Amino acid sequence: MRASGLRITAAPQRIAIIGAGWAGMAAAVRAVQDGHQVTVFEAARTLGGRARGVPLTLPDGREILVDNGQHILIGAYTDTLRLMRLVNVDPEEALLRLPMALMFPDGTGLSLPDLPTPLDALAGILRARGWRLREKLALLRTASRWQRAGFRCQAHTSVADLCVGLPTRLMKEFIEPLCVSALNTPVEQASGTVFLRVLHDGLFSQRGGSNFLLPRCDLSALFPAAAARWLGERGARVVAGRRIEALKRQASQWQIEGELFDSVVLAVSASESARILADSLPETEEPLQGNMKAWAAQAAALRFQAIATVYAQAESSGSAPLLARPLLALRSNDQYPAQFVFDRDQITQSQEPSRLLAFVISASQGERLALERAVTEQAKSQLGLTVKPLQTIIEKRATFACTPALVRPSAGIAPGLAACGDYIEGPYPATLEGAVQSGWSVPQKLG
Template sequence: MRLAVVGAGWAGMAAAVEAASRGIDVTVFESARTLGGRARALPAQLPDGTPLTIDNGQHILIGAYSDTLALMQRVGLDLSQALLALPLALPHTDGSGLQTPAWAAHWPAPLDALAAIATTRSWRWRERLALVNASLRWQRQGFQCDPQLTVAELCARLPARVVQELIEPLCVSALNTPTVDASAAVFLRVLRDALFGKGFAGFSASSLLLPRTDLSRLFPDAAAEWLLRHGGSTQMRIGTRVSTLRPLRNAMDAGPRRWRRGL
C-alpha cells in the first residue's frame, strides 16, 4: 500500500510515522522548506544581518499530553533533554496568580494543583474553596456535562476573580475560544487530563513543558529522520506544493466491479 500525506505539520508527520510503522510506503508533500506547519522554526535575521532562528508561534506542552510525548519519544527524542519541565503557573506581572509552590512541585496530581489553588495569594479563602469544591464535583461527575453547555455557563457560580484569573486564560490557551463560546464538555476533559490525570515519562500531568530547541527540531525533523531510517520507501518532498486532489475514478470503480463479478 502507498500513502500520500499532504502537509508536514505535526499532524501530518504523526500520520506518516504511524503509517510507515505499519509497513505502508509513505510520501510526504510539504510546500514550505521547513517542516512543522503552524509550529515550526523560521530562518530570519537581525537588521545588522545576523542570522537567527525564530519559532512560528510559541507552543507549550503539558505533562498530560501522553500521546504526543510518546510519539516524540518513539522517533528517538530524549524528552528530558528536549523539554524543560516547570510546575503549573499562571502568574501575573505583580507576582500574584496561580502558581504551584516549590515544595509541592513533585507531588502527584491532583495534589500539586490543589496546593497551587490553596496558596494563591491574591485569592480569598472562599474563592479557593469554591474552585476546589467545583473541581471535586466535576471529578465526581466523571468530568462530563450537558454537551450544549458553554464554559461560561459551567463556571457561572465560581467567584469572578477565579474565572478571570484561571478559567478564562486556561480556556483561551487550551481551546483557543472565549468562555462564552467554548464547549464545557471539552474544557472538562482538559481539566481532567491536566489537573487530575497521569503524567508521562516522569512529568507531572500539570507540568508546563517548554521546548529547549526550536519547534521544527522538537518533533517534525526528528520524525523525518525516523521515517528515512525506518520507513522503507518513504519519501520527503519538501518545497512541493499540492494544489489539487483528484480521485482516480477508473481505479476506484475497477475494484468494486471485480468484486461483484467474484460473487
Template sequence: MSVASPGDAARLPGRTGPGAPQRVAVVGGGWAGCAAAVELAARGAAVTVYEASRTLGGRARAVNVHGKSLDNGQHILLGAYRETLRLMRQVGIAERPALLRLPLQMVYPEGDGMHFVAPRLPAPLHVGLALLRSRGLARPDKLALARFSTAARWMGWQLNQDCSVSELLARFDQTDRLVQLMWRPLCIAALNTPPERASAQVFLNVLRDSLGARRAASDMLLPRVDLSALFPQRAAAYVESRGGKVVHGVAVDTLERDGECWRLRDAVHDAVVIATPPAQAAALLAAHAPDLSMPAFEWESITTVYLQYAAGLRLERPFFALVDQPDAGCWGQFVFDRGQLNDADAGLLAVVISASGPALDLGNDSLPPLVAAQLAQALRMPALATPEWTRVISEKRATFACTPALQRPSNDVGIDGLALAGDYTAGDYPATLESAVRSGMAAATLVARR
C-alpha cells in the same frame, strides 16, 4: 536529511509484487501529516509525504526572524500530550534537551494577580496544596475553585448537554476574580476561543486529562528548540530512513481513482491520508465523497509579539501570565523569556495573544509599543518599554473556533484507502498539537488496515 524534488514524484517507491510494502501518500506535512507518516513508516509502509511549502510543521513551524529561528507562535505543551511525547521519543528526540518541564502554574507579576504553583506531589494533592498556598485569591475564590474541581470529578468530567464555558462557570458560582485570573486565561490558552463562545465539554476534557489526571499530566512543557525541530524535521528523517520520501514545494490539487489504487502527481498509491486544512481536504474529496459533511468552521487567530532586548535581560521566571485589558491597551496574555529556554535567544521575550482578532485590527506597527508598555508596567521594568527590535507573527487561521456541540468530521470518510487527518477532526481535544498527532495516528491506522 535528503529531500525529494517535485520531479521525483513519478519515481517514488511502490509495490512490485505480493508482499511488497503498502504505498501510502500523505498529503500535507503539518503535525498531523507527520504523525501519520511516522506511524505508517513504523508499520512498514512505503510513505511519500507531499508538502506544498518549503517548511514542515504547518501552523506550528519555525520562521527566520533577524537571523533567529523562531516559532510562528509560542506554544506550551502539557504532560498530558501522551502521544506527542511518545512519537517524539520514537523519532529520536530526548525530552530534557528539547523541552523545559515545569509544574502546573499560573503566576502573574507581583501585585497584578495570583501566584499559583503546584508542588510535585501525587494528584490531586498537588492542586489542593497549591490552592491553599496560593496568593492573590481570597477565601471565596479558593472555595469556588475547590467546589468546581470536586463537582467536575463527581460528574466524571461529562455534561449531559454541551454549553459555553461561561455558562458552566456561572452554574458553579465561580467568582469574578477567579474567572479573570484562572478560568478565562486557561480557556483561551487551551481552546483559543473566548469562554463566552467556547465548548464547556471540550474544556472539561482538557481539565480531565491534565488537572484531573496524574500529577505529571498537568506539567507544562516549554519548547527549547523551534517547533520544526521539535518534531516535523525528525519525523521526515525517520520516514526517509525507512525508504520513504518527503517532497517539498508540491501542492496536490487532484486525486484520481486508479483501479483499486489512487493516483496523484503522476504516482500511484495504495492509500492516501489527506492531512490538509478542511477546505483543501473537501476539494480533494469532492468527486469521491460527495456526501462528506465538512462543517463551515469559524477560525480564531493567534498572535505572538517578539521583543528583543539586551542579552543580559532576564525575567524572574521562564514565563508569566498577564492581565489582558484591551480597553486599557493591554493585549498580552502570557510572556515567555526565550533566553531561559535557549541561550541563543538571550534577551528575547515572546508575548502571546490568543483569540487575537481584535488585536490584529491595530496593525503590526501599533501593537508592539502597546505590548512593550504593558510589560514595562506589569513587570516593573521600565527598560522593557524600549526593545531593540520587534516582530509580530500572526496566524489568522490558527485554530477552529471550539464552540459548543461542534460536529467535527471523522477520520473515516467511508472510502476504502482514504482517511482524513488534522486537528479539526473528531476528538476530545481542541485544535492542539496533541489532537493533530492523535488524528494523524488514527488516520494511519485506518489506511493500514486495508
C-alpha cells in the same frame, strides 16, 4: 473489504500523505511502522505546518530560529512525547519542564507543587497568592462538583455556564487564561465538554500531567524534521516544496501527479482539504462525489480563531533575566491584548542572550501594527520593560473555534481516502496532542 476512509487490508499499501505538519508526520511514522510504503508531500519548504520554525534576524545581525507561534506543551501530551522518543528526540533535553504556574508579574497567581495528583491542584489552590480564602474555597467546591460529575457536562454547555458562581477574580486570573490558552476560544463561546476533558487529563489524570513543557528548539526540529530523518532511514519519501492541486481516481487507486497510490491521507488544514476535494471531483466517479462533498461541507462549516505572537527585544537590563519566570501570565483586556509572555533566553538557555520576549495573543482580532503598539505599552505597564517589536506572526486560522456541541469532520472521507489533523473529530481542542493522535490513528484502518 472496504470502509469509509482508508481500506482495511493486511497487505502493504502505497500511501500518500499530503501535508508534513505534526498530524501528517505522525501518520507517516505509524504507516511506515505498519510496513507500508509512504510518500509525504508538503507544499512549504519547512516542515511542521502551523507549528514550525521560522527565521528571525536580530538587530545585531544574528539570525535565530523562533516559531510561527509560541507553543506550550503539557506533561499530559503522552502520545506526542512517545512519538518524539520514537524518532530519536529526547523530550528531557528538547523541552524545559516546569510546574504549571499561572503567575503574574506582581507575584500573584497559582503555582502547583510537585505532588501526586490531585494533591498538587489542592495545594496549589490553597497556596495561591492574591486569592482570598472564600475564593479558593469556591474554586475547590466547583472543581469537586466537576469531579463528582466525572468531568462531563451537557454538550451545549459553555465554559461560562460551568463556572457560574465563581468569583470574578478566579474567572479573570485562572479560568479565562486557562480556557483561552487551551481552547483559543473565549469562555462565553468555549465548549464546556472539551474544557473539562482538558482539565481532567491535565490536572487530574497523572503526576506531572499539568507540567508546562516549553520547547528549547524550534518546533520543526522538535518533531517534524526528526520524523523526516526517521522516515528517510526506512525508505519513505518526504517531498517538500510540492503543492498538490487535486487527486484523480483511477480504478481502485488514487493518482497524484502521475503516481498511483492505494490510499491518500489529507493532513492539511480543513480549508485546504476541502479545496483539494473540490478540485478532485471532476476526476472522481459519481458514487464517491457525494461523500467528498458532504465531508468538505462539514469542514467548511468550521469557524477559526487567530493567534498572534509578537517577538520583541527588551532594552538591556544587565545579566539578570528579563522575567521572574520563563513564562508569566499577563492581565489582558481591550487595551492590553497579550495573555502570556515568554522569556526566550531562559527557555532556550542561549549562550549569547537575545533579550527576546514572545507575547502571545490568543483569539486575536487586532491588526499587526495595533497589536505591536499595544504590546509595547503592556510591557511597559505590567513588566516595567521597554521593548521593540522585531517580528509579529499572526496565524489567522490557527485553531478552530472550540464551541459547544461542535460537529467536527470524521477521519473517513471515501474508500482509500481519509483526513487527519487537530480539527478532526476527537476529544481535544486544536492542540499538538490532538494533531498527533489524529495522525497516529489514521493508518490503523489499514489493518
